[in-house]
Amino acid sequence: xxxxxxxxxxxxxxxxxxxxxxxxxxxxxxxxxxxxxxxxxxxxxxxxxxxxxxxxxxxxxxxxxxxxxxxxxxxxxxxxxxxxxxxxxxxxxxxxxxxxxxxxxxxxxxxxxxxxxxxxxxxxxxxxxxxxxxxxxxxxxxxxxxxxxxxxxxxxxxxxxxxxxxxxxxxxxxxxxxxxxxxxxxxxxxxxxxxxxxxxxxxxxxxxxxxxxxxxxxxxxxxxxxxxxxxxxxxxxxxxxxxxxxxxxxxxxxxxxxxxxxxxxxxxxxxxxxxxxxxxxxxxxxxxx
Amino acid sequence: xxxxxxxxxxxxxxxxxxxxxxxxxxxxxxxxxxxxxxxxxxxxxxxxxxxxxxxxxxxxxxxxxxxxxxxxxxxxxxxxxxxxxxxxxxxxxxxxxxxxxxxxxxxxxxxxxxxxxxxxxxxxxxxxxxxxxxxxxxxxxxxxxxxxxxxxxxxxxxxxxxxxxxxxxxxxxxxxxxxxxxxxxxxxxxxxxxxxxxxxxxxxxxxxxxxxxxxxxxxxxxxxxxxxxxxxxxxxxxxxxxxxxxxxxxxxxxxxxxxxxxxxxxxxxxxxxxxxxxxxxxx
Numbered sequence: 271x272x273x274x275x276x277x278x279x280x281x282x283x284x285x286x287x288x289x290x291x292x293x294x295x296x297x298x299x300x301x302x303x304x305x306x307x308x309x310x311x312x313x314x315x316x317x318x319x320x321x322x323x324x325x326x327x328x329x330x331x332x333x334x335x336x337x338x339x340x341x342x343x344x345x346x347x348x349x350x351x352x353x354x355x356x357x358x359x360x361x362x363x364x365x366x367x368x369x370x371x372x373x374x375x376x377x378x379x380x381x382x383x384x385x386x387x388x389x390x391x392x393x394x395x396x397x398x399x400x401x402x403x404x405x406x407x408x409x410x411x412x413x414x415x416x417x418x419x420x421x422x423x424x425x426x427x428x429x430x431x432x433x434x435x436x437x438x439x440x441x442x443x444x445x446x447x448x449x450x451x452x453x454x455x456x457x458x459x460x461x462x463x464x465x466x467x468x469x470x471x472x473x474x475x476x477x478x479x480x481x482x483x484x485x486x487x488x489x490x491x492x493x494x495x496x497x498x499x500x501x502x503x504x505x506x507x508x509x510x511x512x513x514x515x516x517x518x519x520x521x522x523x524x525x526x527x528x529x530x531x532x533x534x535x536x537x538x539x540x541x542x543x544x545x546x547x548x549x550x551x552x553x554x555x556x557x558x559x
Numbered sequence: 560x561x562x563x564x565x566x567x568x569x570x571x572x573x574x575x576x577x578x579x580x581x582x583x584x585x586x587x588x589x590x591x592x593x594x595x596x597x598x599x600x601x602x603x604x605x606x607x608x609x610x611x612x613x614x615x616x617x618x619x620x621x622x623x624x625x626x627x628x629x630x631x632x633x634x635x636x637x638x639x640x641x642x643x644x645x646x647x648x649x650x651x652x653x654x655x656x657x658x659x660x661x662x663x664x665x666x667x668x669x670x671x672x673x674x675x676x677x678x679x680x681x682x683x684x685x686x687x688x689x690x691x692x693x694x695x696x697x698x699x700x701x702x703x704x705x706x707x708x709x710x711x712x713x714x715x716x717x718x719x720x721x722x723x724x725x726x727x728x729x730x731x732x733x734x735x736x737x738x739x740x741x742x743x744x745x746x747x748x749x750x751x752x753x754x755x756x757x758x759x760x761x762x763x764x765x766x767x768x769x770x771x772x773x774x775x776x777x778x779x780x781x782x783x784x785x786x787x788x789x790x791x792x793x794x795x796x797x798x799x800x801x802x803x804x805x806x807x808x809x810x811x812x813x814x815x816x817x818x819x820x821x822x823x824x825x826x827x828x829x830x831x832x833x834x835x836x837x838x839x840x841x842x
Contacts, residue, residue, distance in 0.1 A: 285740035286652070286733055292746065293653070300649035301661065303642045306690075307714050308667050311679040314689065318682055357588045364581035370570030376585070382593055385821055387775025388673075389795040390814045393802060394596035397603050402807055404599060429592050452574050461576035483669075490672025492778035493795065497802060510674040510778070517678050517782065526682075529675040536670040543670075544663040 315533045318526035330524040331531070338504045339512035339528070345420065346495075346508060347488040350427040354484055358435025359477070363469070366443025367451060377440070383432050388493025392426045395498050418500030423508065426494040431484045438480030439473055442554070446472055475550040479543065486539040490532055600818075604811035612812045620789050621797060621813060628794040629820075631705060632773035635712035640766045643720025644758065650721070651728045668717050673778025680711055681782040703785030708793065711779040716769030723765035724758055731757055760832065767828040771821040 288296070320327055330336065361380060365373060383391065397403050399416035409416060416422045450472070454464045470477075492510040499506040501515065509532055516525035547554065570578055604612070615621060650662050668676065684691045684702035691701050701707050731754065739749040777795040785791040794817050801810035 283733055283737065285737040288652075288746055296645055296649050297653065297655070299642065300646040304646065304661060304664055307710075307717060308664050310683060310689070311676060311714070312667070312671075314679045314683050315675060318679075357585065360581050360588075361585040363577060364585050367575055368570050368573055368578045368581075370578070370582070376589075379589055379593065382597070385771055385775075385825055386597075386818060387777065387795050387798075387814075387821075389777045389798050390600070390775065390818060393798065393810060393814060394600055396802060397599045397807060397811070398596055400807075402805065425592070429596065432589075432592055448573065448575055455574045455576075464575070465577075486670050490670075490675070492672060492674040496777075497799060510672050513674045513678060522682070525678055529678055532672045532675045536667065536672065536675075539670045540663050540666060543666070544659065548659075 312533060312537075315526055315529050318522060319530040321526075322523050326523055327527050327530075330527040333524065335504045335507065336509075336512055336524070336528055339507045339509045340531070342420075342423070342506065343489050343508040343510075346423050346427050347485055349424045350431060350488050351481060351485050354428060354431055355435050355477070355481055357432065358437075358439055358480060358484075361436045362439035362443045362473075363465075365440050366446070367448040380433055380436050380440075383429055386429075388430060388491065389497055391429045392494035392497030394429065395422055395425050417498045418502065418506060420506070422498035423495050423506060426498045427488050427491055430491050430494045431488045434484035434487065435477065435480035438476050438483070438554070442473060442476045443469075472553075475546060475553045479546050479554055482539055482542055482546070486536065489535060600811055600814060603807060604815040607808050607812055615809050615812045616816055620792070623789040624792050624794045624797045625817075627705065627708070627791070628774055628817075631708045631712055631793075632770050635709050635716055635773050636766045636770040638709075638713050639716045639720050639769050640762050643717070643765055644724055644762060646721045647724040647728055651725060665718050665721050668714050673715065673776070674782075676714055677711065677779040677782035680714060680779065681707070684710060684783060702783050703791065705791060707783040707785070708780055708791065711783050712773040712776060715776050715779050716773050719769040719772065720762060720765030723761045723768070727758055727761040764828055764832065767824050771824050774817060774821050 361376075364370075365376065396417055398405060399409060399422065400406050401410065403417075405416075416425070450468050451464050454468045455461075459467070489508075490510060491508075492514070495508055496511055496514070499508070499511055501507065501511060503515065507515065509528060513525050513529045513532070516522075516528060607615070616625075646661075646665060650658065650665075681702055682688050684707050686692065686695045686700070686702070688702070694701055699706075701710065735753055736749050739753045744752065775795060777793075777799075780793055781796055784793060784796070786796055794813065798810045798813050798817075801807075801813065
């Protein structure tokens, strides 16, 4: 969207010119709004994190609880993102390459997690696996822990990030159709060969784009994991939960130092995302979420 | 989708393999992660009969939380609709240095973890913060009061309207505006009578998406809200509180009610779009 607009910059059309006052109002209003609501909060994270200088900043980041939160965040994302990636490819293959009944229903079911509040997403797994939950009793008898432990964090994260890869791939694979794959098949390629040599090269950038967004959300999710984590320091805390704990202890510098890691992740995500949109605009799905 | 004459078939025959495996895995995974957990919620809520469920929802604290959540979400979505249009206009119609950066920044609220946005906005808007201290001398409190909640929800919903209006504006044919101009309309009349009607459906979609997202938002709001029961307590927080009190039934009733509202809004928008002929679904 953003990628091709510059190339297609139209010659000046006089009828489309807004009055000078309107141009200024739109420019100042738009930029001012973004500065106030987007740039200022980002700047505040940096300033608050460095309030006591770089020494305090790095020593706060070296805190054992923060280190273990980093580990936890990476572990959860390392499990949830690949699984949702496999799901996304399978769903997009099925929906994009075949005609079958109930496709529209399946499409809307995949979107469901986007419209469920994060808190409710986490709560679902509490209802299933918590002590009072459906499987709570059975799990306790077998000494298995799901909520207030890593599996619960992973499940909640998987729920919240489930649509990202699928949503990116489905419109693209629907648009590409099955012609190329059918041709490869007719020429004697087996199913896996068709996927690796025909389908995957066609969707690789969209796949990366989806994984990027999925990962950003997986690492930054707060509401859902907050409900299932039990807030056990050094054990079930991810980075966003660590920010919460430090902030509530009025340990502002440490809270913002931890937050700055997540803000950095968000900025890197945006840069890579913008690069993909600019470089591979034609190979990404037309729809943005 | 055309069914072959005669026997009922789930899918049209294809030379490609993997339909059964793909559909099977998709449904299995979806059931495990989404459908079974969601049905657990509905079953839990239905353990209470209608009268007791109503008593939960009608209690003053819960009612106040719903009113605050929906009001604040509506105000935030409205502000985002207006400024979303302004930003989309800026990005599509004007050429200026740094436009690409501005375009990328619009997505920051999607990328920035909500807890980070929450602590940062709270620090900015508090009485001693950069923004809060400007308003404090006039007795205006932003953080720990409803305006703070609205601000957090504006942040969270900011990209929706921009991203729904932007493509429509991009595809809008300039000839229509030129025709309006040759017929004597000035810029303002052209905007109101020609451009705005074409953008209105997209703005409505953006409004609904921002609103639905705001009603469920938790992370960015709880730090700035103050969380006083009946005054600045939002619905998702109330659910968390009920869960911490092990009142799973009460929490489920509130959750189902809030999901029902957000699903019906999204469904209404889908129907509306279909009627406006904008639905481009395939298959």
